[in-house]
Amino acid sequence: MLDQEFSDDVMNLRPRKLRLGRDVERLLEGVCGAEEDSGGSRNKQALRPNADSANAIRCAACGRVEYITREHCRCGHYLVGQIEDEYFAYERGLADAHERLSTAAERKLKPLRLATLAGLPFMVWPLLYAFLYGSTASLTIWLWTLPGIAIYGLFGVIQAKINAKRNASAKTLQAATFEQFLIDRAPVTST
Numbered sequence: 001m002l003d004q005e006f007s008d009d010v011m012n013l014r015p016r017k018l019r020l021g022r023d024v025e026r027l028l029e030g031v032c033g034a035e036e037d038s039g040g041s042r043n044k045q046a047l048r049p050n051a052d053s054a055n056a057i058r059c060a061a062c063g064r065v066e067y068i069t070r071e072h073c074r075c076g077h078y079l080v081g082q083i084e085d086e087y088f089a090y091e092r093g094l095a096d097a098h099e100r101l102s103t104a105a106e107r108k109l110k111p112l113r114l115a116t117l118a119g120l121p122f123m124v125w126p127l128l129y130a131f132l133y134g135s136t137a138s139l140t141i142w143l144w145t146l147p148g149i150a151i152y153g154l155f156g157v158i159q160a161k162i163n164a165k166r167n168a169s170a171k172t173l174q175a176a177t178f179e180q181f182l183i184d185r186a187p188v189t190s191t
Helices: 022-032 042-047 079-134 139-143 146-175 177-187
Strands: 056-058 065-067
Touching: 022 079, 042 079, 056 079, 079 139, 079 146
Parallel strands: none
Antiparallel strands: 056 065
16 A cells, blocks of 8 residues: 555645644644744743633733743742742631631620529529438429520520531631642632
């Protein structure tokens, strides 16, 4: 088959246009198009990520968008330091939010803890009566515990509601990783 002679028009055939992805086509144009096009700035611009990509970072020095994996921007700015500064600010923000929630929860719980003392006589009286008189207590004496149980139960539910936001904030703070930061900083695009 290699011995056959082909006509000149066979050498000019082009393959069918295949549609890849927008990003792949931009990358291939930037790499393969360098032979055809002598404009170096067009190729550099084609290899930049989209601004709304999760893998993009905007350089603080020049304002151009670069890939997050690059150590330096094309202007020479150190991008790794910039992203680390953003991560530390993210962690500080989470810690500050948790501290504010903890302070507010403690401020709300202090009067609640004092109010629970109102249920103490209802819980102690039946125990004292059984201890002092030694005989089997009547049903009316044990019914005194019901208001105490209701008071402690109500205050327990209120305390759980107050602590729910603080506990969620503590879990978020403990689970804060660099990967979670990257997910949180990525803009949400509506489709």
